[in-house]
Amino acid sequence: MKECTRCKTGRAVVKRPKTAEMMCKPCFYHVFEEEIHQTIVDNKLFKAGDRVAIAASGGKDSTVLAEVMTTLNQRYNYGLDLFLLSVDEGITGYRDDSLETVKRNQEQYKIPLKIVSYEELYGWTMDAIVAKIGLKNNCTFCGVFRRQALDRGAMLLKADKIVTGHNADDIAETVLLNLLRGDISRLTRCTSITTGTEDALPRMKPFKYTYEKEIVMYAYFKKLDYFSTECIYSPNAYRGYARNFLKDLEAIRPSSIIGENLHIQQETLSKIPEQGKCSRCNYISSNPVCKACILLDSLNRGMPKIEIADEGEKVEKEVVPTSVHKTINF
Amino acid sequence: MSEGGKFEDNSCGEVPPEEARRQADRLKKKISDICVKCRTEKSTLLFRKESICWPCYEDQIIRKFKTQLNATRKNKSQLEKVLIAFSGGPSSRALIHILNECILGRSNQASAFFEIGGIIHIDESGVTKPETAEEKEKLAQVAASYNIPYHSVPFGSIFNDSENPTQETNREKIEKLMQGCTTNTTREDIIFHMRNLLIANTARTLGYEKVLFGTSASRMATTLISLVCKGRGYNVAQEIGNNDTKYGDVQFGYPMRDFLGKEVSVYNHHKHLEDVFLPSLDTKTSDPKFSIDHLTESFIEGLQVDFSHTVHTLLRSSVKLTMPKIDQPMTCSICAASLLPSTTSQSIGGEGKEDSCCGENGCGGEEWLVVVANISDYVCGGCHRVMNEISPQVLPPYVQHNADRNGRSSRLRSQIEDYLLDDGE
Structure with a gap:
């Protein structure tokens, strides 16, 4: 029997x-x-009385997130008002x-x-979009x-914050x-562990180091x-490449995954683009x-193929209706 | 590379349809029998989706090279005497030829600004199998054929220590260093950094302020990703940026950074430039997970085949990464990278906030506990990981000297700290 390295009494069943x-x-x-608690405390993710929406897809990350958030909220009296939010x-x-799973979670965690x-929200289901494009x-x-x-749902619920189940692997990816x-x-x-602090609802990633x-x-x-x-x-095929690479990387040196080494880059970047608000x-x-x-507009006008080119300024010029240019001029 | 030197990148799978269509169009239009540049010669090569003739290809190479070469210049008015780092590989082989050609006649500009002072080669015998007499001769011959002074520096001289000479030969110390590492990743990592340090030190001793490397675009892109994976993300700019300040007064430049490996090969093939093949640690391995560098290399190579813009996109990313301005003179005891305030002892040396970092496994043994603490306190994030995978007593003496110096300066600083005004302002 292998002994637990921490309590020295229990039977070790996992190698972290x-x-x-x-x-x-x-x-x-x-x-x-405890590590997640530490992350929450160190980064001051919440304050008492916050209404926090847990982004729940029914997948493993968000299910564990719901479990850990409710556990820690009770154990350390965060004083958070938690609820599940699904899209x-x-x-x-x-x-x-998967939504059935979330519904069961709702009962389980009360x-x-x-x-x-x-x-x-948009008048389109993904089924309909795929049928079209x-x-x-x-x-x-x-x-x-x-x-x-997610943001709109959270606003409807008058939430102060959204927590998502993004983990270290996701961030590295x-x-x-x-x-x-x-x-x-x-x-x-x-x-960054919190995003959208200024205009949109802040999003927290308590699993950033997990x-x-x-x-x-x-x-x-x-x-x-x-x-x-x-x-x-x-x-996504491209993502698949990256994911396989990271899996191999983790096998070579597990610590490569942790966000720590990468997050410093944030400060090293010289150009940070401005974020504004959508005029519509x-x-x-x-x-x-x-x-x-833009995407919605194209769908509704039945010409989705033009603008999926993505990432380009050309896109705006082609698709954005003239009214936008007016707004800029005025 | 095929015999005719004709090559093309495969089309891209995941680019948006718009882009793919444009590329296909472009491809369709540009493939012509006549060179699209000079419109007189027959086209024999496909260079970045343009079919061109050999003279125009050469012209393109020289032109792009000069742009990059110019970008490495710090002092725009002075003649710079440069040292060329020659590994024996195709890219640095091409660098010697192209630079020499630029200076000797093709360009008045280059000859006014640059002078090749010498070629330096680090002899890594001991790290891998020793260089044979024939290999040594070939390397020296390359320099001799251009009439350039040649310096071959044994890797072992990184162990030279005037204060405490030892009985062991440097070759034995290299072997111990290699055995002292528990992973191939760390082996490759420290060789890379020590090699660069050795080149910088030799350049300084010989009176050079600039060393040019033959690093190709493909290699640059690989290095970027592997640096990030090894926890060296923040000093990407220092490692592969053009005007780096890592080694103080000696600047490293990468004028071949625009060329893909195969573009260099086409050039060498046409010019009959022979490189000298020297095996590296991962040459013979069949294990894709041999090391982070090895894995990254095959990852980028694979992506490049399917997505031909991969390497150049990565390079564009890398250019945008800069070092944060830090008012701190301390550098990593192993690799000489600037230490960020957050990467020094306070956050990683003591009780790690991430218990992941300070791996107890593998590092026990009280006899060198003191040494560990000392060096580990003054290394960068990437080298901190190295310290987890190496027995510190096999490190060259310069590491300990650097750590001691860092220790002294941080103690001094802490004594006067209260009187220092906010730094960074």
């Missing part, structure tokens, strides 16, 4: 991916939760199933649940819409992708109820009209 320590279950739960993209056979759907670039729509949908895409402005933003593997372990040992299916509308929906945006409005 982060530190390679052998631990028994209770000790693993303890250090896992229904309208993907039959995927999201409808916190309210709010579901906002693409259909009610096919399987290429559909993820662009989904990603852009989801970001806004995003850093890598932003480097590969040459997207410096996103690179500056993607590693390894994905440990989250899976935690969910597995605690037998948490979560949904684990990839989205049926094909996962008032949502935070780097351009005069936000991406969601």
